[in-house]
Amino acid sequence: MALLLWLAVGLGICGSAPTPPAKDTLVTFDVAVPLETGEQEEVWLSGNHPSLGKWDGKGVKLSRNPDGRYVTTVSLPVGTKLEYKLTRGSWDTVEKDVSGKEIPNRTLRVNPEPQHVVLTVARWADQTKTPAQHTLTGNIRYLRAVASHFLSRKRDIIVWLPPDYEENSRRRYPVLYMHDGQNLMDSATSFTGAEWRVDEMAQKLVSARKLEPLIIVGVYNTEDRFAEYTQVKDTGEFSRLGGGNADAYGRFLVEELKPMIDRTFRTRPNPEDTGLAGSSLGGLVTLYLGLKYPNVFRRLGVVSPSVFWGDKDIVTRVKALKKKQPLKIWVDIGTEESKGSQETVDDARLLRDALVADGWVEGKDLKYVEVPGAIHTETAWADRIDQILKYLYPPPGRQASP
Numbered sequence: 001m002a003l004l005l006w007l008a009v010g011l012g013i014c015g016s017a018p019t020p021p022a023k024d025t026l027v028t029f030d031v032a033v034p035l036e037t038g039e040q041e042e043v044w045l046s047g048n049h050p051s052l053g054k055w056d057g058k059g060v061k062l063s064r065n066p067d068g069r070y071v072t073t074v075s076l077p078v079g080t081k082l083e084y085k086l087t088r089g090s091w092d093t094v095e096k097d098v099s100g101k102e103i104p105n106r107t108l109r110v111n112p113e114p115q116h117v118v119l120t121v122a123r124w125a126d127q128t129k130t131p132a133q134h135t136l137t138g139n140i141r142y143l144r145a146v147a148s149h150f151l152s153r154k155r156d157i158i159v160w161l162p163p164d165y166e167e168n169s170r171r172r173y174p175v176l177y178m179h180d181g182q183n184l185m186d187s188a189t190s191f192t193g194a195e196w197r198v199d200e201m202a203q204k205l206v207s208a209r210k211l212e213p214l215i216i217v218g219v220y221n222t223e224d225r226f227a228e229y230t231q232v233k234d235t236g237e238f239s240r241l242g243g244g245n246a247d248a249y250g251r252f253l254v255e256e257l258k259p260m261i262d263r264t265f266r267t268r269p270n271p272e273d274t275g276l277a278g279s280s281l282g283g284l285v286t287l288y289l290g291l292k293y294p295n296v297f298r299r300l301g302v303v304s305p306s307v308f309w310g311d312k313d314i315v316t317r318v319k320a321l322k323k324k325q326p327l328k329i330w331v332d333i334g335t336e337e338s339k340g341s342q343e344t345v346d347d348a349r350l351l352r353d354a355l356v357a358d359g360w361v362e363g364k365d366l367k368y369v370e371v372p373g374a375i376h377t378e379t380a381w382a383d384r385i386d387q388i389l390k391y392l393y394p395p396p397g398r399q400a401s402p
Helices: 003-015 198-207 247-264 279-294 309-319 343-357 377-390
Strands: 024-030 044-047 070-077 079-086 106-109 115-120 139-146 155-161 175-178 215-221 273-281 301-303 328-334 366-371
Touching: 044 301, 044 309, 106 115, 115 328, 155 198, 175 247, 175 301, 198 215, 198 377, 215 247, 215 279, 273 279, 273 377, 279 301, 309 343, 328 343, 328 377, 343 366, 366 377
Parallel strands: 024 115, 175 215, 175 273, 273 301, 301 328, 328 366
Antiparallel strands: 024 070, 044 079, 079 106, 139 155, 155 215
16 A cells, blocks of 8 residues: 555656746847838847737847848747737838738748748738839848948949858858849849840840859949049040049949958958949949959950040040059940941940050950840840850860850
């Protein structure tokens, strides 16, 4: 009897032992928000768990990264079935779908291993205007309202990351900087509504192993575009527009933006892996800055360059070079860019001949292309961006065809 009593008490004690607390794990929420979201806006997670405020409209505040994404890491019990939504601090600002309609609660089962949850908010409830229809492809980041000591206006920067950027965390990538950034990847921000489709083409070529995986940085222009993209004032019909501030723009790129990109992303920062490209005045300033900074940029995409500017000042500068620079250069022109006139083609040929006279060799470190029927538009540049990218950044071990 005593033995049975002892067993009963013992089993009772064992049965009433406290259940060990559930183990917590870390969940990181990484959120892209609509472009219309102001840089000072707050973004919050609100959900059914006490750590997320029990649906109070706030819960956990996210931190804004330099690339415009909002991030937070929360410790949650393993096995928790989480339901949540994103807000800007109240239910009046809760996330909606792109048409403004309600969306189901987001859900997540918390696993034993740390989790990284990547989310996109299509629209906020208090967003009165229908968002522009964006045409972005791939892993896109933004640096918003980047200021400069050398330039008076802030500007946005759009960054396209290669397909394996998140998975291949030890790999570093070459970088191509491009002017007129709002026209490169997104028709919603493009000046004309047409874009270069740089993101779609880079995604396609890298995935097909026809292009070296790279980072593409689009630098938005501002109202000071004419000044920033020209090295001298024009002496002809555009003299009223001023010009001549390319040196300050170059200092912004070299001394401020490039170090910021190298700190923020996994780049290969050496000059052999760094390129610069643009069209029209962007083509002009590309060549000017490439010649000025061969220790920074070694791959140049000089697309439909405005050779005429400043009485063909860029040709004069090329002819005055004391020695050839170690640059790989693409130069092109459409045959119909000046409404039937031969002038722009003749100017491009003049530039090509000056480069050849200085030692650049067509088919080796110079590619010159005349595009039959092409005019001076983003659509025309989109039609040949694949060839430009493949020439400047061929797959490792393969040279671009001349």
